[in-house]
Amino acid sequence: xxxxxxxxxxxxxxxxxITKFDTGEYxxxxxxxxxxxxxxxxxxxxxxxxxxxxLYHSNRVCLIGLAQSHxxxxxxxxxxxxxIGNCDRSLNQVKGKHKKGGMNLQPLTTLAIxxxxxxxxxKVLSCVTGKLIETNDRLKGxxxxxxxxxxxxxxxxxxxxxxxxxAKSSLVSEKDYIPSCSF
Amino acid sequence: MDFxxxxxxxxxxxxxxxxxxxxxxxxxDDFLDVENSLKSKGIPINQQCKHETxxxxxxTCVACxxxxxxxxxxxxxxxxxxxxxxxxxxxxxxxxxxxxxxDLAQLQIWLALIEKFPNMFDSERPPDISIKxxxxxxxxxxxxxxxxxxxxxxxxxxxxxxVIDNEPEMMTKLESVAPELMVERNKQRKKFRTxxxxxxxxxxxxxxxNIKLEKFRQEFSxxxxxxxxxxxxxxxxFTGPTVFVAGRYNKFSRxxxxxxxxxxGKRITEGSxxxxxxxAIASYxxxxxxxxxxxxxxxxxxxVRCLGRGRPFVLEIMNSAKTFLDPSSAVQxxxxxxxxxxxxxxxxxxxxxxxxxxxxxxxxxxxKIYRALCTVxxxxxxxxxERLNIEKEFEIQQWTPLRVLHRRTLMQRPRMIYGVKAFxxxxxxxxxxxxxxxxxxxxxxxxVHGEFGRTTPSISSLIDMEIDIVALxxxxxxxxxxxxxxxx
Numbered sequence: 001x002x003x004x005x006x007x008x009x010x011x012x013x014x015x016x017x018i019t020k021f022d023t024g025e026y027x028x029x030x031x032x033x034x035x036x037x038x039x040x041x042x043x044x045x046x047x048x049x050x051x052x053x054x055l056y057h058s059n060r061v062c063l064i065g066l067a068q069s070h071x072x073x074x075x076x077x078x079x080x081x082x083x084i085g086n087c088d089r090s091l092n093q094v095k096g097k098h099k100k101g102g103m104n105l106q107p108l109t110t111l112a113i114x115x116x117x118x119x120x121x122x123k124v125l126s127c128v129t130g131k132l133i134e135t136n137d138r139l140k141g142x143x144x145x146x147x148x149x150x151x152x153x154x155x156x157x158x159x160x161x162x163x164x165x166x167a168k169s170s171l172v173s174e175k176d177y178i179p180s181c182s183f
Numbered sequence: 184m185d186f187x188x189x190x191x192x193x194x195x196x197x198x199x200x201x202x203x204x205x206x207x208x209x210x211x212d213d214f215l216d217v218e219n220s221l222k223s224k225g226i227p228i229n230q231q232c233k234h235e236t237x238x239x240x241x242x243t244c245v246a247c248x249x250x251x252x253x254x255x256x257x258x259x260x261x262x263x264x265x266x267x268x269x270x271x272x273x274x275x276x277x278x279x280x281x282x283x284x285x286d287l288a289q290l291q292i293w294l295a296l297i298e299k300f301p302n303m304f305d306s307e308r309p310p311d312i313s314i315k316x317x318x319x320x321x322x323x324x325x326x327x328x329x330x331x332x333x334x335x336x337x338x339x340x341x342x343x344x345x346v347i348d349n350e351p352e353m354m355t356k357l358e359s360v361a362p363e364l365m366v367e368r369n370k371q372r373k374k375f376r377t378x379x380x381x382x383x384x385x386x387x388x389x390x391x392x393n394i395k396l397e398k399f400r401q402e403f404s405x406x407x408x409x410x411x412x413x414x415x416x417x418x419x420x421f422t423g424p425t426v427f428v429a430g431r432y433n434k435f436s437r438x439x440x441x442x443x444x445x446x447x448g449k450r451i452t453e454g455s456x457x458x459x460x461x462x463a464i465a466s467y468x469x470x471x472x473x474x475x476x477x478x479x480x481x482x483x484x485x486x487v488r489c490l491g492r493g494r495p496f497v498l499e500i501m502n503s504a505k506t507f508l509d510p511s512s513a514v515q516x517x518x519x520x521x522x523x524x525x526x527x528x529x530x531x532x533x534x535x536x537x538x539x540x541x542x543x544x545x546x547x548x549x550x551k552i553y554r555a556l557c558t559v560x561x562x563x564x565x566x567x568x569e570r571l572n573i574e575k576e577f578e579i580q581q582w583t584p585l586r587v588l589h590r591r592t593l594m595q596r597p598r599m600i601y602g603v604k605a606f607x608x609x610x611x612x613x614x615x616x617x618x619x620x621x622x623x624x625x626x627x628x629x630x631v632h633g634e635f636g637r638t639t640p641s642i643s644s645l646i647d648m649e650i651d652i653v654a655l656x657x658x659x660x661x662x663x664x665x666x667x668x669x670x671x
Binding site: 019021099158 | 556
């Protein structure tokens with residue numbers, strides 16, 4: 001191992017080595033860039049948790065995914081499709097700086113449908129009003145990724161500046177969040 | 184061409200001698216001695232005076248409004264101006280702002296000449312040497328002698344403004360003379376909220392070819408009458424040349440942005456690399472900070488240091504009072520920046536405008552060398568370090584990072600990684616230091632952690648485990664510009 005040690009004497013006077021950087025309290029990638037918000041949802045009979053996780057970046061970019069407590073993780077997920085019947089979200093294309101051509105989304109717009117082992121299906125909702133920027137084609141064949149915070153994003157949605165406050169206030173903050181059906 | 188006939192005609196309608204010469208296809212240097220040039224074209228001097236008794240009231244030339252009578256006044260005002268001391272430059276140019284009325288007068292004379300001498304004048308090519316060119320020729324020669332400065336396009340600009348009293352009213356008549364020419368112009372005016380016609384627009388479109396003489400005559404006389412309002416010398420202003428100063432900068436702070444970071448009118452971080460540098464340089468060139476433009480070969484994030492030789496930058500200095508930078512002043516500027524403790528500069532030097540392309544090319548295709556401090560969840564092993572010592576170059580595909588997605592096009596960009604070296608840190612088993620040589624434009628933070636699979640391959644995917652970047656330094660930018668001066 002010693003032969004791999006960094007030679008820290010190359011730094012000029014007055015410039016500290018990069019290794020002197022305090023890594024003690026360094027937050028994770030998600031914690032550095034995003035604020036967690038939740039959209040609470042239960043099945044029609046009120047017994048199943050279908051909560052969504054929204055990772056909100058200060059530049060209005062949102063990663064939409066499932067909360068850890070979503071019932072689908074307990075059941076086991078066997079499929080995801082962006083083809084929601086009348087429209088295939090994975091065909092979404094945006095052009096240029098202003099992301100022209102992205103599908104317009106409302107909070108209750110379906111982004112994708114996931115299928116569980118028992119055959120039941122769950123809709124992944126947009127949760128915010130915005131424009132669809134990107135779907136996550138890496139999820140297909142790697143369905144276990146869905147449970148990883150960040151990498152498990154189902155879609156990237158960009159909110160208009162004027163809709164940000166409204167979007168945030170319609171969601172539940174991390175501090176106030178209690179998973180649905182946790183009684 | 185019968186110069187005597189034309190000269191007679193111009194004399195009769197009330198042109199001054201210089202203007203008469205302007206319509207006789209002269210060389211530009213003929214205006215340095217108008218009398219002789221007229222004589223050499225066969226115009227006797229006494230003939231010039233022939234009509235003076237006939238037209239006693241032609242005190243004002245119909246073509247130039249006596250603009251050439253201002254030459255001595257201009258020279259006197261320039262010579263006595265305080266600004267001459269301000270600008271320590273050896274070269275000058277002159278610029279003229281003349282009322283459109285003079286263009287209108289030219290058109291009136293032009294139409295008259297075509298009417299009178301149909302075979303001698305073209306309806307598209309101007310019939311004369313322009314007033315501006317004659318003024319330039321006469322004034323530049325005289326000013327050059329009087330100011331002991333060389334006439335040169337890169338010099339300070341002496342701007343000479345003439346105005347005329349009732350010009351706007353007169354211009355409204357153009358609408359009825361040539362409505363079709365004003366359609367486009369009115370579109371432009373709505374957009375730029377500018378004058379009725381600009382000189383450029385007039386000179387380009389208001390030419391005999393586009394004008395119906397009968398219609399024109401309803402509003403304007405052909406040939407023109409003596410001007411009813413006088414031309415006035417409004418002001419003379421000075422503009423210094425634009426110069427370029429290049430250097431390289433180091434940034435030692437992880438809390439300093441390259442340019443002022445202001446969001447919704449509020450400052451996010453105090454100071455910036457740009458402000459520290461500009462602040463040290465502005466006073467020497469006697470300019471305000473706002474007339475300096477900072478350009479650099481790329482930029483680093485606010486929390487990234489820039490070490491080594493530093494990052495090449497260029498300052499564009501407009502309205503500069505100086506065109507040189509003496510080495511001792513340069514060293515003083517470098518020392519002043521060093522006192523900030525967060526920024527240092529070196530190799531400060533003037534560069535020609537052409538050298539800007541080096542900076543621009545450095546943005547796209549130069550190699551950048553980085554050092555990244557990374558953490559892994561478990562202890563670093565020899566296997567991991569060996570896997571990350573990569574000598575062979577490889578290509579990555581990088582989707583636009585989420586943190587810049589709001590202002591950059593979403594697309595997958597290929598980037599070359601030319602090599603990676605991995606180091607362990609003594610007594611800190613979960614740290615890895617990576618030295619990365621990459622193509623300009625690579626987002627290094629995303630290259631390390633992979634950004635949820637949006638950069639592939641990433642350092643994380645290469646070792647198939649989570650790895651995060653906690654600190655980053657730029658170690659070198661592989662661009663040998665500006666040249667190293669080896670000053671100490």
